[in-house]
Amino acid sequence: MYPFTYSRATNVADAVRDKAGHKASAYVGGGTNLIDLMKMNVEQPAHLVNVAKLPLSKIEDLPDGGLRLGATATNSDTAWNEAVKKRYPLLNQAILAGASPQLRNAATNGGNLMQRTRCYYFYDVATPCNKREPGSGCSAIGGYNRIHAILGASETCIATHPSDMCVALAALAPTVRVSGPNGERTIAFEDFHRLPADQPEFDNTLAEGELITSLDLPEKGFAKHFAYLKLRDRHSYAFALVSVAVGLEMDGDTITDARLALGGVAHKPWRDKAAEALLKGQPATAETFGRVAAHVVANAVGQGSNDFKIELARRAIVRALKQAAEGKQEAGDMYLGGQ
Amino acid sequence: MTQTNHIGKAPNRVDGPLKVAGAAHYSGEFNVPNLAYGYVVSSPITKGKILKVYADEVRALPGVLEVFSHENVPYLAWFDKSYKDQIAPGGSPFRPLHAPDITFNQQPVALVVADTFELARYAAALLRIDYEQQAHETNLETKRTEGYAPGKGKTGFQPPPPPRGKPDKALENATHSIEAEYAHGAQHHNPMELFATTVEWRGNGQITAYDKTQGVYNVQNYLMGVFGLGKNDVRVVNQFMGGGFGSGLRPQYSVFMAVLAALELKRSVRVTLTRQQMFSIGHRPNTLQLLKMGTNPDGTLAALQHHALHETSQFEDYTENVVNWSGMLYKCENVKLGYELAKLDIYSPQDMRAPGAASGNVGLEVAMDEMAYAAGLDPLEFRLRNYAERDQNVDKPFSSKKLRECYRQAAAKFGWENRTQAPRSMRANGKLVGMGMGGGVWDASQQKSAAKALISADGKLTVRSATGENGTGTYTIMTQIAAETLGLPLKAVTFELGDTDQPEAPIQGGSWTAASVGTAVKNACDALGEKILKLAQKPADSPLMGAKYEEVEFVNGQLRLRLDHAQAVVLRDVLQASGKSQLEADSSAMPNMVKQNGYSLHSHNVAFAEVEVDEDLGTIKVTRVVSAVAAGRILNQKTARSQVLGSVVWGLGMALMEETVMDHKFGRYMNHNFAEYHIPVNADIPHIDVIFVHEDDDIVNPLGVKGIGEVGMLGVTAAIANAVFHATGKRVRDLPIMLDKLL
Structure with missing residues (x-):
């Protein structure tokens, strides 16, 4: 680990100022990912600004009927928050499907958005990686890529975003509030993470020095008809091969509104709005689900060891839509759909 | 006085409180004064040469003490012999920092030593090394036709027996036959505790190495050979181990590095490997197996052929017994077994839980399932029809073998009779249900061991032997044996292990510790008991006057006549009356070759597993496992059960998820972490x-124990694989069975 200096911020303005005043600096929240990456020499910040103690840990109602998730609230506190369990059980389930209780107790909401890919090559500085060292090449292409992308990848990077929480967020479409050297702004969740294109070193659209302060969920929480289905290589403590977040609104057997997002398949949580449009107004039948699932993976590309994910994703979408339509899921159900 | 019959009961671990309280110290936790820290630098290339190590740049950092590499390593032993440890395979052992040549990926190429761990790690990251890369080959698939039969070499390795009967002809004429290839990738031991060595510099060239190892004497001998040290110069200690599974059988490069640095710097040094480096110290080899079987009309085996090929390094012929078990587990007159190695640019594989057997057992027991289906027989019935009463490999009876009883009890507990034979015929909870079985056989061996027993005047017994405790329960069972032999409560007995200042014990492997060290402990306590009897017979009015040792027994703190319990003396009174502060006795134990010569000595087991498979998604959930083990006498029901639980988990991991994946482009394992x-x-x-x-067996050793840690893993992997077939109708022959193989 390279030597670094460290400070602890007590308010947002100080944090932003402190970071701007140090070259090669980084914010650290729970540290559950950044510290690992520093030990592996993947990240080498010269200065850390600890933002975990900023007064941003509240989860509170918004006037428009939504819910504000403070950036420094832990993943555990968020998952088990009464309002989240009641109004956004999809988020509860997605968070609980990720990591371990110990990690969720330390990890923050802002940090969850900022976690980096688990690509084997990104983690191993002995191998080339465009995300870690732009221009060095992508070892995963033509290499071992079981956990890599089938959608939206580029010739420079086929990494995936590893979060479960963010897949549910992609479906719930919150606004990300950020503060930076140029003041505050908001970013729609779907615009927060990005595809690799020819700049895989950038995971998201934050400007230099910007800090996430909250996630503002809209009122609509799909609390009745939802599903989070995670498929992985063991039953806990493994990243998703494919995960699916679904939120539906139903009028009898007819779908009146739909959200559909996938994890483990792309450089960002993969929300498919066209698929959502295909669901609206349709009966909740196997035929509908199959057509929508086929649409989502129509342009999917396998990389060798992850070819199976195309078919797996298709089947997982069908299953998750069925589960959501049945409306039998409840907050706290951690092991779902065969997992 | 409390009851002193301890063997076969289920006492808690005597070292449990120490572990719970954090008072059990592991090798990387001995905080000796003035400690320096070494950090190993690993090669990013797989084959080639180091051209230059830019060590001076790093030496210039304040706090960095030295950078060791082949460029400045001092004179070390020259001959291979000096680097050979007790279970080194044939060939030329790897010598760290010996030459510029790179022969495997993550080969240790330098050690950076600094005043703090953090500084050593930082400096290691800065160290520039120029390499010349050469083309490498790490893919076993490319060596299918280049296998060769290894020579004998490694202790315990038995080349397959010659063919018996007419295996080709019998196969040709069989009523039903199958032929299938099975494969699994490399697997790593992955104990929780990282390999670490803390070397305490005692001055005058003398050191104590607190080293993570399954054999302190093995490490001591290695260090004496490599560094030219005398026996009194180097003491090796390891009292606790956070999991070994075979990874600590051979001295690892961590101990070489730490001792090198300590001797050169004349200072205490600790070296701890990283999790990633734990993937550079040996593994269960990538193995390919070909099985051919045929049956007679009555469902008996007509022919069995089993051939295995696995990888080894360029420098050693790592061997394990993969196929021999197939000539022993079932009765068959026509058998052909083959075993070959192929050299790749990798580090030598290393023994890993039930080495060889775990691999070969998957081939044999999945093939037995395939054969049962081909012959239209229930897999259990098929095994019963081919039950081996004798070990046909050596044509001897078993000293004891209650496998049939294992089948009966486990099948009843599992409810095997509820199984319907056809694949895809059982469902529950919207899932396909499958039931499968598999069994296994493992050596019941005993190695030469020594122990010392000491008793103080107040009746406190201490027994010592330099064996190991890697979580198996060694402290507890040895305490039980010693306490029962001298009729003491467990609290009055302390067993000490893991120190070359103690009498020599073999490396802790092969499931032989209970039999080997247990017998030595019993013998040492008996030798002490004979001395106590003599003291007891000193008074002219001794009630034991004239009694031979065989005629007395130690029970509940007393020494009494076996046939007349009223004729007794209190042990503590005898000791105190003697006026001696302490009595001691040494003893050793060897297998009784004369007694054992006519027999085959083995433990057996069977496992039944049930799985639920979500057919759409390919997900597998193991819902139940029943394991039955026939391994002689069980010394401690609790620790033995824990060992078998762990074994079952190992079998499950091998079946469904464990695989170290190499990117052959780099020749490097890529999933080298717990995530x-x-x-x-x-x-x-x-x-x-x-x-x-339970098996009564007075041939295998005086205690009648066989060891359970390895046999418990056998059968489990195959039982799960067979259950997946039963559930889905899909026969997956390459492990692990991950969900994509069922889509």
């Missing part, structure tokens, strides 16, 4: 029933 090398977590592990079928 991506998957071992089962609690959520994967179902209810496990463990049954011990």
Whole structure:
């Protein structure tokens, strides 16, 4: 680990100022990912600004009927928050499907958005990686890529975003509030993470020095008809091969509104709005689900060891839509759909 | 006085409180004064040469003490012999920092030593090394036709027996026959505790090495050979181990590095490997197997052929017994077994839980399932029809073998009779249900061991032997044996292990510790008992006057006549009356070759597993496992059960998730961490029933114990694979069975 200096911020303005005043600096929240990456020499910040103690840990109602998730609230506190369990059980389930209780107790909401890919090559500085060292090449292409992308990848990077929480967020479409050297702004969740294109070193659209302060969920929480289905290589403590977040609104057997997002398949949580449009107004039948699932993976590309994910994703979408339509899921159900 | 019959009961671990309280110290935790820290630099290339190590740049950092590499390593032993440890395979052992040549990926190429761990790690990251790369080959698939039969070489390795009967002809004429290839990739031991060595510099060239090892004497001998040290110059200690599974059988490069640095710097040094480096110290080899079987009209085996090929390094012929078990587990007159190695640019594989057997057992027991289906027989019935009463490999009877009783009890507990034979014929909870079985056989061996017993005037017994405790329960069972032999409560007995200042014990492997060290402990206590009897017979009015040792027994703190319990003396009174502060006795134990010569000595087991498979998604959940083990006498029901529970988890991991994946482009293992090398977590592990079928066996050793740690893993992997077939109708022959193989 390279030597670094460290400070602890007590308010947002100080944090932003402190970071701007140090070259090669980084914010650290729970540290559950950044510290690992520093030990592996993947990240080498010269200065850390600890933002975990900023007064941003509240989860509170918004006037428009939504819910504000403070950036420094832990993943555990968020998952088990009464309002989240009641109004956004999809988020509860997605968070609980990720990591371990110990990690969720330390990890923050802002940090969850900022976690980096688990690509084997990104983690191993002995191998080339465009995300870690732009221009060095992508070892995963033509290499071992079981956990890599089938959608939206580029010739420079086929990494995936590893979060479960963010897949549910992609479906719930919150606004990300950020503060930076140029003041505050908001970013729609779907615009927060990005595809690799020819700049895989950038995971998201934050400007230099910007800090996430909250996630503002809209009122609509799909609390009745939802599903989070995670498929992985063991039953806990493994990243998703494919995960699916679904939120539906139903009028009898007819779908009146739909959200559909996938994890483990792309450089960002993969929300498919066209698929959502295909669901609206349709009966909740196997035929509908199959057509929508086929649409989502129509342009999917396998990389060798992850070819199976195309078919797996298709089947997982069908299953998750069925589960959501049945409306039998409840907050706290951690092991779902065969997992 | 409390009851002093301890053997076969289920006392708690005597070292449990120490572990819970954090008072059990592991090798990387001995905080000796003035400690320096070494950090190993690993090669990013797989084959080639080091051209230059830019050590001076790093030496210039304040706090960095030295950078060791082949460029400045001092004179070390020259001959291979000096680097050979007790179970080194044939060939030329790897010598760290010996030459510029790179022969495997993550080969240790330098050690950076600094005043703090953090500084050493930082400096190691800065160290520039120029390499000349050469083309490498790490893919076993490319060597299918280049296998060769290894020579004998490694202790315990038995080349397959010659063919018996007419295996080709019999196969040709069989009523039903099958032929199938089975494969599994490399697997790493992945104990929780990292390899670490703390070397305490005692001055005058003398050191104490607190080293993570399954054999302190093995490490001491290695260090004496490599560094030219005398026996009194180097003491090796390891009292606790956070898991070994075979990874600590051979001295690892961590101990070489730490001792090198300590001797050169004349200072205490600690070296701890990283998790990633734990993937550079040996593994269960990538193995390919070809099985051919045929049956007679009555469902008996007409022919059995089993051939295995696995990888080894360029420098050693790592060997294990993969196929021999197939000539022993079932009765068959026509058998052909073959075993070959192929050299790749990798580090030497290393023994890993039930080495060889775990691999060969998957081939044999999945093939037996395939054969049962081909012959239209229930897999259990098929095994019963081919039950081996004798070990046909050596044409001897077994000293004891209650496998049939294992089958009976485990099948009843599992409810095997509820199984319907046809694949895809059982369903529950919207899932396909499958039931499978597999069994296994493992050596019941005993190695030469020594122990010392001392008793103080107040009746406190201490017994010492330089064996190991890697979580198996060694402290506890040895305490039980010693306490029962001298009729003492467990609290009055302390067993000490893991120190070359103690009498020599073999490396802790092969499931032989209970039999080997246990017998030595019993013998040492008996030798002490004879001395105590003599003291007891000194008074002219002794009630034991004239009694021979065989005629007395130590029970509940007393020494009494076996046939007349009223004729007794209190042990503590005898000791105190003697006026001696302490009595001691040494003894050793060897297998009784004369007694054992006419027999085959083995433990057996069977496992039944049930799985639920979500057919659409390919997900597999193991819902139940019943394991029955026949391994002689069980010394401690609790620690033995824990060992078998762990074994079942190992079998489950091998079946469904464990695989170290190499990117052959780099010749490098890529999932080298706990996040991506998957071992089962609690959520994967179902209810496990463990049954011990008692065997009376006075041939195998005086205690009648056979060892259980390895046999318990056998059968489990195949049982799960067979259950997946039963559920789905899909026969997956390359492990692990991950969900994509069922889509």
